[in-house]
Amino acid sequence: MEEQGIINIETWRLISAYIFVLILFFIVKARGINRERQIIIATFRMTIQLILAGYVLTLLFAHSHPVLTIVVLIIMAAFSIHTIFRQAGQPLSSHVKKAIIVSMSVGSFVCLFYFNFVIIHFTPWYEPRYFIPIAGMIIGNSMTGITLAVKTLLDSLRSNRDQIEGALMLGATPKSAIKPYVDNAFDSAILPTLNNMLGMGIVFLPGMMTGQILSGVSPLLAIEYQIVVLLGILGSVSLAVILFLLLAVRALFTTKAQLREDF
Amino acid sequence: MYELRNIKYKDILTIDHLQLEEGKVSCITGKSGTGKSSLLKLLNSIYVPDSGEITYYGSPLSEIDPIKLRREAVMLAQAPLIFPGTIEENLQAGLKFAEKELASAQELHQVIERMELSKDLGENAEELSGGEKQRIALARVLLMRARVYLLDEPTSGLDENTEIKVLRSFIDESRKNKSTVLMITHSIAAAETFADREISLDT
Numbered sequence: 001m002e003e004q005g006i007i008n009i010e011t012w013r014l015i016s017a018y019i020f021v022l023i024l025f026f027i028v029k030a031r032g033i034n035r036e037r038q039i040i041i042a043t044f045r046m047t048i049q050l051i052l053a054g055y056v057l058t059l060l061f062a063h064s065h066p067v068l069t070i071v072v073l074i075i076m077a078a079f080s081i082h083t084i085f086r087q088a089g090q091p092l093s094s095h096v097k098k099a100i101i102v103s104m105s106v107g108s109f110v111c112l113f114y115f116n117f118v119i120i121h122f123t124p125w126y127e128p129r130y131f132i133p134i135a136g137m138i139i140g141n142s143m144t145g146i147t148l149a150v151k152t153l154l155d156s157l158r159s160n161r162d163q164i165e166g167a168l169m170l171g172a173t174p175k176s177a178i179k180p181y182v183d184n185a186f187d188s189a190i191l192p193t194l195n196n197m198l199g200m201g202i203v204f205l206p207g208m209m210t211g212q213i214l215s216g217v218s219p220l221l222a223i224e225y226q227i228v229v230l231l232g233i234l235g236s237v238s239l240a241v242i243l244f245l246l247l248a249v250r251a252l253f254t255t256k257a258q259l260r261e262d263f
Numbered sequence: 264m265y266e267l268r269n270i271k272y273k274d275i276l277t278i279d280h281l282q283l284e285e286g287k288v289s290c291i292t293g294k295s296g297t298g299k300s301s302l303l304k305l306l307n308s309i310y311v312p313d314s315g316e317i318t319y320y321g322s323p324l325s326e327i328d329p330i331k332l333r334r335e336a337v338m339l340a341q342a343p344l345i346f347p348g349t350i351e352e353n354l355q356a357g358l359k360f361a362e363k364e365l366a367s368a369q370e371l372h373q374v375i376e377r378m379e380l381s382k383d384l385g386e387n388a389e390e391l392s393g394g395e396k397q398r399i400a401l402a403r404v405l406l407m408r409a410r411v412y413l414l415d416e417p418t419s420g421l422d423e424n425t426e427i428k429v430l431r432s433f434i435d436e437s438r439k440n441k442s443t444v445l446m447i448t449h450s451i452a453a454a455e456t457f458a459d460r461e462i463s464l465d466t
């Protein structure tokens with residue numbers, strides 16, 4: 001990428017962007033909508049977190065080393081798994097937690113390495129400038145997908161326990177007894193990604209592409225990147241979600257084909 | 264056939280000894296909340312007793328493949344189970360779950376008649392009345408030609424007249440196949456008419 005294409009934003013111009021927040025702040029205040037606190041906190045956290053991320057990335061890019069890249073990857077994965085546990089909005093049994101950990105790690109790592117080694121094919125393989133943003137994108141999207149799948153699946157199993165046990169009583173395998181709910185969970189986990197692809201390029205240009213174009217990359221190259229990125233996201237979300245759902249059937253039933261009392 | 268010894272399930276059920284004979288119709292009675300449904304679920308391996316042993320033809324349930332057991336000793340759930348789709352799809356659902364050969368058109372018509380229903384196979388099952396749904400669920404179980412039928416209040420939503428007719432068809436058919444019926448019921452008439460044996464869970 002050429003440095004020349006980038007228009008450097010001077011500090012005072014950067015600061016002037018916060019006028020958007022100020023406008024919002026005063027509208028909200030004038031209309032008596034009780035959101036001032038959230039606006040300040042969100043703006044503040046966004047600023048601090050991005051500045052920190054900027055420094056950390058600069059540091060990482062300067063000290064490119066395989067161990068460092070792997071450590072960052074593991075931290076990202078651990079953080080995303082922790083986030084899923086938190087966002088599930090319900091206590092999870094150790095069986096379900098295990099299913100989440102395995103599907104999240106295997107699903108995203110397989111896609112990540114395929115993406116890095118086959119599609120983008122950069123050297124050295126641990127080059128943080130490529131590795132870390134791609135890992136963030138793949139892990140982040142798998143995380144959202146699995147969160148949706150966990151929520152939808154567990155909620156619908158809980159409210160349909162009678163139906164599921166009724167099917168088991170007729171001699172259904174656990175897999176066929178919960179098939180409608182699993183299909184439904186898969187749908188709701190994948191649909192946001194598919195819908196996002198439908199609007200792509202017409203309704204909006206995604207952030208990554210906008211960033212690349214603004215920094216001087218030709219739109220066609222930016223689009224090439226965007227296509228593989230979207231396909232990579234679709235792949236990693238579906239793989240992680242499918243893995244989770246496959247493991248969930250085993251996690252939710254006892255070895256005697258009974259729906260567990262707590263999951 | 265089934266034999267229960269020193270069964271304890273949570274603080275819901277305690278059964279010192281209970282033996283069920285093959286080919287008979289037994290009715291389980293008892294007040295609401297005494298654990299009748301729980302007992303059938305124990306026999307169907309949906310629940311596991313905390314202590315004691317249940318045997319089925321001499322083998323402990325803990326050693327029997329639960330799915331095989333349920334395909335042989337089928338249970339009808341207390342809340343009628345209706346899936347989105349037609350009456351025909353609903354009738355075939357049990358055979359499909361149990362991975363058995365589906366019923367022929369003739370069998371389907373026959374079973375609908377036996378259940379005193381005058382409905383087309385193509386009708387939407389979700390629009391049926393409560394009592395009609397219950398009979399669809401019962402018909403579905405009858406089609407499975409099970410060795411043992413565990414029925415949880417199969418006709419609680421029917422008027423007494425229809426109840427007796429429906430149960431008579433069901434039990435005639437099951438006797439023909441030498442099946443065993445274990446049925447929970449609150450209906451005194453049904454118990455008096457059909458029970459070879461009455462088991463009361465009231466203490």
Ligand SMILES: Nc1ncnc2c1ncn2[C@@H]1O[C@H](COP(=O)(O)OP(=O)(O)OP(=O)(O)O)[C@@H](O)[C@H]1O
Binds near residue numbers: 275294295296298299
């Ligand atoms: N899985 C369970 N965990 C805890 N308690 C349960 C469970 N299943 C049932 N119970 C409780 O056990 C008691 C017996 O329930 P059960 O459904 O077996 O009663 P029942 O005799 O079938 O009643 P009814 O005639 O109203 O159908 C009830 O008080 C119920 O709340």
Ligand SMILES: [Mg+2]
Binds near residue numbers: 299300
């Ligand atoms: Mg009951």
